[in-house]
Amino acid sequence: MFRWYRDAERCYVYLPDVSSATVSSQQQTVMPWKDAFRQSRWFTRGWTLQELIAPTIVEFYSKEGALLGDKRSLEPLIRDITGIPASALRCTPLSDFPVAEREAWVRGRQTTHEEDIVYSLLGIFDVHMPLIYGEGREKAQKRLLEEVQKTVKGTRASDFSITFSLSEVPETQYFVARESEIVEMRRTLSSDGSRRIVVLHGLGGIGKTQLAVTYTKRYRDEYSAIFWLNIKDELSIRRSFTKVATQILRQHPDASGLNALDPQLNPEEVIEAVKAWLSLPGNTRWLVVYDNYDNLRLSNHKTDTGVDILQFLPTSHQGSIIVTTRLSRVDIGHRIRIKKLESIDDSLKILSTTSGRDSLYDDMDARDLVEKLDGLPLALATAGAYLRHVAASCSDYLRLYTKSWARLHASTPDLGSYQDRTLSSTWQVSYEQVKEKNALAAHLLQWWAYFSNEDVWFELLQPYDDEGTPWIFELKDELNFNSAIGILQDYGFVEPHRLSPDLIESRGYSIHACLHSWTIHTLNQDCDGDLNRLALKCIASRVPSHNDDKFWQLQRRLLSHAMMTCATIQDGDVGLDWAFSNLGNLYFDQGKMQEAEEMYLRALRGKEKAWGPDHTSTLDTVNNLGSLYKVQGKMQEAEEMYLRALRGMEKAWGPDHTSTLNTVNNLGSLYCDQGKMQEAEEMYLRALRGYEKAIGPQDIARYRPAINTMCSLGAFLWRQGKPVEAGEYYHRAHSNLEVLLGPQHYDVQTLRNVLLEINQNIQETTVPW
Numbered sequence: 034m035f036r037w038y039r040d041a042e043r044c045y046v047y048l049p050d051v052s053s054a055t056v057s058s059q060q061q062t063v064m065p066w067k068d069a070f071r072q073s074r075w076f077t078r079g080w081t082l083q084e085l086i087a088p089t090i091v092e093f094y095s096k097e098g099a100l101l102g103d104k105r106s107l108e109p110l111i112r113d114i115t116g117i118p119a120s121a122l123r124c125t126p127l128s129d130f131p132v133a134e135r136e137a138w139v140r141g142r143q144t145t146h147e148e149d150i151v152y153s154l155l156g157i158f159d160v161h162m163p164l165i166y167g168e169g170r171e172k173a174q175k176r177l178l179e180e181v182q183k184t185v186k187g188t189r190a191s192d193f194s195i196t197f198s199l200s201e202v203p204e205t206q207y208f209v210a211r212e213s214e215i216v217e218m219r220r221t222l223s224s225d226g227s228r229r230i231v232v233l234h235g236l237g238g239i240g241k242t243q244l245a246v247t248y249t250k251r252y253r254d255e256y257s258a259i260f261w262l263n264i265k266d267e268l269s270i271r272r273s274f275t276k277v278a279t280q281i282l283r284q285h286p287d288a289s290g291l292n293a294l295d296p297q298l299n300p301e302e303v304i305e306a307v308k309a310w311l312s313l314p315g316n317t318r319w320l321v322v323y324d325n326y327d328n329l330r331l332s333n334h335k336t337d338t339g340v341d342i343l344q345f346l347p348t349s350h351q352g353s354i355i356v357t358t359r360l361s362r363v364d365i366g367h368r369i370r371i372k373k374l375e376s377i378d379d380s381l382k383i384l385s386t387t388s389g390r391d392s393l394y395d396d397m398d399a400r401d402l403v404e405k406l407d408g409l410p411l412a413l414a415t416a417g418a419y420l421r422h423v424a425a426s427c428s429d430y431l432r433l434y435t436k437s438w439a440r441l442h443a444s445t446p447d448l449g450s451y452q453d454r455t456l457s458s459t460w461q462v463s464y465e466q467v468k469e470k471n472a473l474a475a476h477l478l479q480w481w482a483y484f485s486n487e488d489v490w491f492e493l494l495q496p497y498d499d500e501g502t503p504w505i506f507e508l509k510d511e512l513n514f515n516s517a518i519g520i521l522q523d524y525g526f527v528e529p530h531r532l533s534p535d536l537i538e539s540r541g542y543s544i545h546a547c548l549h550s551w552t553i554h555t556l557n558q559d560c561d562g563d564l565n566r567l568a569l570k571c572i573a574s575r576v577p578s579h580n581d582d583k584f585w586q587l588q589r590r591l592l593s594h595a596m597m598t599c600a601t602i603q604d605g606d607v608g609l610d611w612a613f614s615n616l617g618n619l620y621f622d623q624g625k626m627q628e629a630e631e632m633y634l635r636a637l638r639g640k641e642k643a644w645g646p647d648h649t650s651t652l653d654t655v656n657n658l659g660s661l662y663k664v665q666g667k668m669q670e671a672e673e674m675y676l677r678a679l680r681g682m683e684k685a686w687g688p689d690h691t692s693t694l695n696t697v698n699n700l701g702s703l704y705c706d707q708g709k710m711q712e713a714e715e716m717y718l719r720a721l722r723g724y725e726k727a728i729g730p731q732d733i734a735r736y737r738p739a740i741n742t743m744c745s746l747g748a749f750l751w752r753q754g755k756p757v758e759a760g761e762y763y764h765r766a767h768s769n770l771e772v773l774l775g776p777q778h779y780d781v782q783t784l785r786n787v788l789l790e791i792n793q794n795i796q797e798t799t800v801p802w
Contacts, residue, residue: 035156038087046084046093048073053095066095067110076114079144079153086117086138087156089124120216127157129219132181132254148173160184193316195258195280202246202261202324210379211244214369218248218355221367226317228350230366233357236525236545237327237459238411239371241357245322248355256353257318265325267340271300274345278303281310289313304345312349319352326358327524328466359463359525373408373545380408387417398427405431407546415456419445438554460551463524474517476504478526478544479556483568483601485593486549488530488541491515493594497570505567518542537583541590560601566609568598573612576619585622592623599628610639614654621657626665633658649692652681656696663703672707675700691738694723698742705749717746737773740766744784751791760791 038044051069070093075081085091091104104111104122112119117138121130135157144150151173152164160180165173214233222229233241249259260280262273281288290306311319323342330339342356342365356363361370374380378394380403385393393399406412416430419441425433433441442457468475481489494508507513521527526548530541544552557564572594577584595616602609617632633654640651659674675696682693701716724739743766750759767784774781 035083035087035159038084039156041088043090043092044084044088046075046081046091047096048075048093048101049096050074051093051095051101053097053099053101066101070101070107070110071114077142079139079142079150082139082142082153083156085111085115086121086124086127126220127159128223129216131251132158151177158184193257193285193313193319195260195284197249197253197259198280199246199249199261202242210374210376210382211240211247211371214244214371215248215251217369218244219252222320222353222355224353226351228352228354230354230356232363232366232368233355233371234359234361234363234368234525235371236409236548237359237463238409238456238547239373239525240410241359241371242324243410244371245324245355245357249320249322252320255318256320257316259320259322261322261324262345263325264323264340264342264345265327266338269325270340270345271304274304274307275300277307281307308345308347311347311352317351320355321347321352322355322357324357326356326363327360327463329358329360329363360523361525362523374410375408377403380406380413383410383413384417384420387414388420389417390420393427396427398431402427402431402434405434405546409545409547411456411459412547415442415445422446434550438550439558456547457551457555460526460548461555463526464556467520467524467526471517471520473504473507473513474520476502477508477517478521478552479561480564480568481544481549482552482557483565483598484572485597486546487543487593488590489543489594490530490541490590491539493538493541493575493591494571495574496567497574500570501567502563537586537590562603565598565602568594569602569609569612569616572598573609573615576615588619588622591619592625595619596628599632607639607643610636610643610650610654613639614657617654617657617661621661621664626661629661630658630665633661647681647685649682649685652678652685653692655681656699659696659703660699663699663706668703668707671703672700675703689723689727691724691727694720694727695738697723698738698745701742701749702745705745705752710749710753713749714746717742717749721746736769740769740773743769747787756791756795760788760795763788763791 048070051066051073053066085104088104093101093103093107095101101107108119108122111117111122115138118130121127121138127135136154138157139150139154142150142153144153146166147170148164148166148168151170154177155161158177158181160177160183162176162180168176218231218233221231233244235241249261253259258281260277262277263269264273278291278294282291286292288310290309291303294302294306310316311321323345326340326342328339330341342363346354354366356366361368374383377400381393381399384399384403385391402416403413406416416434419425420427420430422445430441439457442455445455464475464478467478477494484493491511491514494514496505496509508517518527522542527542527544530543532540572591575587575591577587581587599616613632613636617629617636620626620629620632637651637654637658640648640654644651655674656678659671659678662668662671662674679693679696679700682690682696686693697716698720701713701720704710704713704716721739721742724736724742728735728739743762747759747762747766750756750762763784767781767788770778770784771781
């Protein structure tokens, strides 16, 4: 019967107790019949369960024959009435759902014969058994469960059955929110008893163990035995096998290979005996979790103290295995990378559960906090434990997190689910292992504290000069960089940064925001000024000039790193005036005016001290400050800066040097904005004559400043109501720029459009140009 419904093209449900008489065809979306739909007898009958679940398309009709909707359009309403998940209504394989959950779908339904409430589930569980009317519901249900157990556990399940227990597993009661990962685990581990392995890997604290706990609890009824092994080191795994042997012997005293052993005396023999028991014919429906496999043995390290998991796997190709590890290189089964929680609401639910505060969903400070903790379950649980212990607000916690990270976590109560771990210690263990395997990788992670947590790439880390510790220069070699990044990826510290369509240079890498806080407050507990300076130099040396075709994209990649490293650099650092100047240019171009002013002033102080007030490098920064003040609307300060720069440039380079002329052009623009039209025109014409004399149109590659001044003069004359004269300068600029950049370049096309607009406003039929 179930197959008959499943294979139907379309099924029709006639509801004689639901009227649509008051519903016109134009008003059906109002659904005034939905209360009657909720109360319909059809949803209380046992046999209609498979009529609802099995077909792909189910249409519902009122007693008047009006179409009310189908299973998909009415899904929220049906889900609310029946409690059946949307995925089950959408024909997801029913084997993905636990036995207990499928059995619950029929609760509250009725059938004429009491046995039919059980028989109606045969298709739901895909099992066969004879129908014996008169046996009663209890006996029918017992026989059904026996058939189901044979399907999911095997025909000899009772021979190997072990009572489910997670008494020594670090279990949590908070929300896990990993439904997609659980579905993927379920599909991978579903089999006929042959070996299936799932490897859950990701950053420490991301929730791998809790996901494994949730999976075992949900599907506990479908395994004959579930064992939990701690495989963080060989001592732990031996102890775990001893406990497993005790579990087996407690329920099966005559277990082959184990009954003659004392589990406390010879761990090696116990391990082999347990493996042999798990490999017995018919014992195919067990699940073993190998938790904390973070220290694996490398084949090329004879003295390695790590663990080789293959030595602890049963030999027969049967059973189900889950491995949790921080290492992405563990490749013995289907790998599932566990990422941060993407939903703010999921994060809020963890914070609410662990803190015991129910009002967080409407608390904007709580939302700010979970955004800062960026979907890391252990960080959220840690924050919740602190908030449960102390009468502090979420904003208080966020303030302490930002300013006193290490002290805050040291004063946080122990988590019941992580008695031996904190955010700091869970990463410290991995960090020590990284340091042992690749010192450069450990140095790189420590240095990362002075960059943004997102998008660090190879070219960014190239040293600017010969200053720095030796390992810095090892990163100049791309193979060394890739090797260090590879180790950090292995331990879950690093992941490739999301790609952007305008990516330039190498692909970047990112670390989690909470991990970044740990690198700042723990790995760099005392701020390392040398590393800070090196980071600043690397970032500043990458700031591109406007002559670079992709300067805008590169600037955007650099901006967050500049913001991070500038926040901690000391004001008294000498020899960084060039770096501050470059970063000022970066901030200026990116619209960060306050930060740009701070950088320019720091650069100016450094240059005045090192070179004197009239040095050309000092004057360049003075000119930049003038441009910044102009954009900020500080016209008087801008004019003072420009005039100071002009006097110095004329003295140092002469009146016709290009650097001097740049300042002249800037003054022209300033006077124009101030309404000093005569002074503005004088400055523009002086600059253009000077450029043509100093460079000349034949040197088109260096002629861009002159072109810019032509455009400025054109705009100035257009504002003066002189379109013909304006058009002459725009035409000259367009002709030269077309030679420089080509006719299809955006700037050339923009000038062409300006010329067309001017032409439309000129009344003469003949344009001189």
